[in-house]
Structures are given as structure tokens and as C-alpha cells.
Amino acid sequence: MxxxxxxxxxxxxxxxxxxxxxxxxxxxxxxxxxxxxxxxxxxxxxxxxxxxxxxxxxxxxxxxxxxxxxxxxxxxxxxxxxxxxxxxxxxxxxxxxxxxxxxxxxxxxxxxxxxxxxxxxxxxxxxxxxPPYDSPWQSAALPVLFVVNFGLATLMARYSMHLDAVSQERADTIVRLEHALAENARLQEQLLAQSRESGVRDERERLAREIHDTIAQSLAGVVAQLQAAEGSADAQDVRRRVARATEMARTALVEARRSVQDLTPAELADACLADALSTLVASWRVDHGVEASFVVVGDPTALHSEVEATLLRIAQEALANVAKHASARRVGVTLTFDESEVILDVRDDGSGFDPAAPRRSSSFGLGVMRDRAQRLTGTFTLESAPGSGTAVSASIPALPRGPA
Structure with missing residues (x-):
């Protein structure tokens, strides 16, 4: 061919x-x-x-x-x-x-x-x-035949010009299409590169959040329990604190594995969000010796795993901040189930702070909580003032369990 x-x-x-x-x-x-x-x-x-x-x-x-x-x-x-x-x-x-x-x-x-x-x-x-011709018919035929020949030739020439124009238009269309395909391929490669970069960045941010919310907090709890045990003269209290530190270390190890594999938090593996938060508040109360309460408002429903994990991590971070900075005597955690959203509130009566004041470069928790809420198209609010305690609230669409 x-x-x-x-x-x-x-x-x-x-x-x-x-x-x-x-x-x-x-x-x-x-x-x-x-x-x-x-x-x-x-x-x-x-x-x-x-x-x-x-x-x-x-x-x-x-x-x-x-x-x-x-x-x-x-x-x-x-x-x-x-x-x-x-x-x-x-x-x-x-x-x-x-x-x-x-x-x-x-x-x-x-x-x-x-x-x-x-x-x-x-x-x-x-x-x-x-010419000259012997017959008048020849003389008459000459201009007629000229017109016929010129007319037919003109007709064919114009038709040929039309075909050339159509062919050129098609060729130009093909060239434009090839350029468009080449540009599309270039944009596709650019999008793939940006997607890979975005995926790497998102994964880094996810691991940073997971490490901060779980492993770092667990290790900080281990250090706190061991320091308290070191300064205690009661042998039973020392054993209790060492056992608690050991439990926290195991929890940190489990969370490290789950963070790498992007699995559901261990607290939600066999429990709903309300139960996991109740357990979290109870453990935090025992570890820090601060009065803490947990209340559920509305009818608890099974939520999408991302929603439950996000709210649990926000609660963990909020309680960790209370333990580090608030010097609070009372803490209240409320989980509200609405028709279209679920709301988590964490309040304390601690020292509070000025939200408008410059924060230290190491202050990471508030940004993490806000990013987690906004990642699921939710909102995060903070209210605090020096000497008046702190209240954080995260509101996330109540996506049902299953595909989002």
C-alpha cells in the first residue's frame, strides 16, 4: 500500500x-x-x-x-x-x-x-x-466554441479551486488538531506532575498531622508519667505510672503503624465516635487529674470513617493543648448530632490566651485542627481570652457511613 x-x-x-x-x-x-x-x-x-x-x-x-x-x-x-x-x-x-x-x-x-x-x-x-472560412457556419461556430471551451474550462477551474480550498481548510484543521493534541498532552503531563507533587505534599501533611496528634502526644504522655513516677515516693504509684507509660508507648507504636498504612484510628476500630470520645475523655481525666466531662447531644449516628477520625483527632489535640497550656480545673467535651452536621466542642476554664497575639513557630496544633476540619469542608472556630478559658468548636458535614 x-x-x-x-x-x-x-x-x-x-x-x-x-x-x-x-x-x-x-x-x-x-x-x-x-x-x-x-x-x-x-x-x-x-x-x-x-x-x-x-x-x-x-x-x-x-x-x-x-x-x-x-x-x-x-x-x-x-x-x-x-x-x-x-x-x-x-x-x-x-x-x-x-x-x-x-x-x-x-x-x-x-x-x-x-x-x-x-x-x-x-x-x-x-x-x-x-479564418477566413468558406462556410458561414464555421465563422459562426468559432465564437460559440470559444465560449463553450472557456466556460467549461472556467467551471472546472473554479471547481478545482473549491476543492483546493476545502483541502487546505481540512489540512489547517488537522494542523490545529495536532497542535491541540500536543498541547493537551503537554497539559496532561503537567497535571500528572502536579498531581504527583500534590499527592506527595498531601501525604507528608497527613503523616505530620498523624504524628503530631497521636505519636507525639503519646510519647509526651510517656515522658510525663515517667517524670511523675521519678518524683514519687509511693511504690504503688510508681508502678501504676510506669504501667500507664508502657500502655501509652504501645499505643504510640500501634498508631505509628496505622499512620504509615493510613488506617482507621485504633480507638475507632471497634467503637463508634461517641464511645471513642467517652473513652478518650475518661483516660485523659485519669492521666491529668483534671475534672473532665463528656456529653452527647442528639441521636448518635454512624458517620463516615473520615468524619469520625477527623473529630477524634481534633478532640485529642484540643485536650492535649489543655493539658500543656491551660492549667484548667474543669474541661467539658460535647458532641452534637444535627441533621446535616456534627459539632465537637471542647471548653476549659483555664488561663486562656489572646488569639490575635503572635504565636510561636512551634505552635502547630491549632493549624492542624483547622486544616483537618476544612479538609472535609467543615469549619473550625476558636474563642479565648486571657484568664477566661478557651473554647474550640469543629463543625463537619454529617456524612453517613459508606462512600462519601
Whole structure:
């Protein structure tokens, strides 16, 4: 199966050879009809032969040596075709090639002049030669045949121009489509690269949040229990605190594995959110010796695992902040189930602080809680003032358990 380039090259070779084929055909027919229509004298016959040879040489020079259509080559061939037709009318068969490359040889209105000249040569040959004519019918037929030849040639030329325009439009469309596809491929690669970068960044942020909310807090609890045990003179209290520190260390190890594997928090593996928060508040109360209460408002419902994990982590971080900074005597945790959202409130009566004051560069917890809530299109609010305690609230859409 030939390619498009090979097919085009074949057409070019055939079109270059066609004028020679028509010249040879017209020569054979003219020689066969010389007794009836051709020149009657030897001199005219020799002239005819010279004109045929000159025409062949002229076309070879301009078509194969020069290599492309040219106005000079076209004009010379047309004059030779006119001379041949005058000597023998049937050489109008060869003159037809003037319609073939007029548009390639000229520009603008000169194309139509070339078409008209070829049409006149064709009409002259079709009426039996140039005027004057013996019959009035020949004289009348010459302009009619000129109009017919020029009209048909014009019609075919305009149709060819239309096909060229359509072909060019399609080619331009293909080029634009190729550019669009290339641009789309470039954008696709860019999006993939951005997606990979975003995935890496999100995973780093997730691990940072998990480490801060679970492992770091558990290890801080281990250190606190061991320091308290070190300063205690009661052997039973020391054993209790060491046991608690050991339990916290195991919890930190479990959470480390779950964080790496992006699993559900251990507290929610076999419990609902309300139970997990109740257990969390109770353990925190024992560890820190601060009065802490947990209240559920509304009818508890099973929520999407991401929602439950987010609220649990926010509660853990809020309680950790109370233990570190608040010096509170009472803490209250409330979980409210609404029709469209679930709300977590953590309040304390501690020292409080000014939310507008600059925070230390190591202050990470508040930002983590806000990011966790906003990640699920929720909201996070903070209310505090020096000496008036602190209240944090996280509101997240109550997505049901199952696909979000």
C-alpha cells in the first residue's frame, strides 16, 4: 500500500508525461489525416515536423530541466501549440494541456488570459483551422466554441479551486488538531506532575498531622508519667505510672503503624465516635487529674470513617493543648448530632490566651485542627481570652457511613 507521499509523486510524474503523450497522439492522428486535413505541400509538412520537435524540446527544458511551471515556458508552449493547430487543426488535441497548468504558471487575472488563449486555440482547431472560412457556419461556430471551451474550462477551474480550498481548510484543521493534541498532552503531563507533587505534599501533611496528634502526644504522655513516677515516693504509684507509660508507648507504636498504612484510628476500630470520645475523655481525666466531662447531644449516628477520625483527632489535640497550656480545673467535651452536621466542642476554664497575639513557630496544633476540619469542608472556630478559658468548636458535614 503506497503512502500519500508516493501517491503524490506518482501523480506529478504522470502530469509531467501527459503533455508528451498528447503531443505524440496528436502527431500520429495528424499524420494519418494529412491527405484529407493536413498540409498539402512538402514544405508545410517539414514545418510541421520541426514544430513538433521544437515543442517536445521546449517542454522537456521547462518541465524537466527548470523543474516547475513558469510563465515563459507556458507562453512558449502555447505559441507552439497555436502554430501546430494552424498547420493541422487536430493538434488542438495537444493544445488542451494549456488548461492543465494555467493556474500554476500564472497569478491573478493572467490565469484567465491563459485559459482564454487556450480556449481560442481549441475553438480554432475544432472549426477546422483559422479564418477566413468558406462556410458561414464555421465563422459562426468559432465564437460559440470559444465560449463553450472557456466556460467549461472556467467551471472546472473554479471547481478545482473549491476543492483546493476545502483541502487546505481540512489540512489547517488537522494542523490545529495536532497542535491541540500536543498541547493537551503537554497539559496532561503537567497535571500528572502536579498531581504527583500534590499527592506527595498531601501525604507528608497527613503523616505530620498523624504524628503530631497521636505519636507525639503519646510519647509526651510517656515522658510525663515517667517524670511523675521519678518524683514519687509511693511504690504503688510508681508502678501504676510506669504501667500507664508502657500502655501509652504501645499505643504510640500501634498508631505509628496505622499512620504509615493510613488506617482507621485504633480507638475507632471497634467503637463508634461517641464511645471513642467517652473513652478518650475518661483516660485523659485519669492521666491529668483534671475534672473532665463528656456529653452527647442528639441521636448518635454512624458517620463516615473520615468524619469520625477527623473529630477524634481534633478532640485529642484540643485536650492535649489543655493539658500543656491551660492549667484548667474543669474541661467539658460535647458532641452534637444535627441533621446535616456534627459539632465537637471542647471548653476549659483555664488561663486562656489572646488569639490575635503572635504565636510561636512551634505552635502547630491549632493549624492542624483547622486544616483537618476544612479538609472535609467543615469549619473550625476558636474563642479565648486571657484568664477566661478557651473554647474550640469543629463543625463537619454529617456524612453517613459508606462512600462519601
Amino acid at each position: 503506497t503512502s500519500a507521499v508516493e501517491h503524490e509523486q506518482l501523480w506529478e510524474r504522470n502530469l509531467k508525461a501527459l503533455p508528451f503523450v498528447l503531443l505524440a497522439l496528436a502527431t500520429v492522428i495528424s499524420v494519418a489525416t494529412i491527405p484529407e486535413m493536413g498540409p498539402r505541400t512538402l514544405g508545410m509538412r517539414v514545418t510541421l515536423g520541426v514544430l513538433v520537435a521544437a515543442t517536445a524540446v521546449w517542454m522537456w527544458r521547462w518541465m524537466y530541466v527548470y523543474g516547475r511551471p513558469h510563465p515563459v515556458g507556458y507562453v512558449g508552449r502555447t505559441l507552439l501549440a497555436a502554430a501546430l493547430t494552424i498547420v493541422h487543426p487536430l493538434f488542438c488535441i495537444f493544445a488542451w494541456v494549456g488548461f492543465l497548468d494555467a493556474f500554476e504558471s500564472f497569478r491573478g487575472r493572467w490565469r484567465w488570459v491563459a485559459m482564454a488563449a487556450t480556449s481560442l486555440i481549441m475553438a480554432t482547431g475544432q472549426t477546422g483551422g483559422p
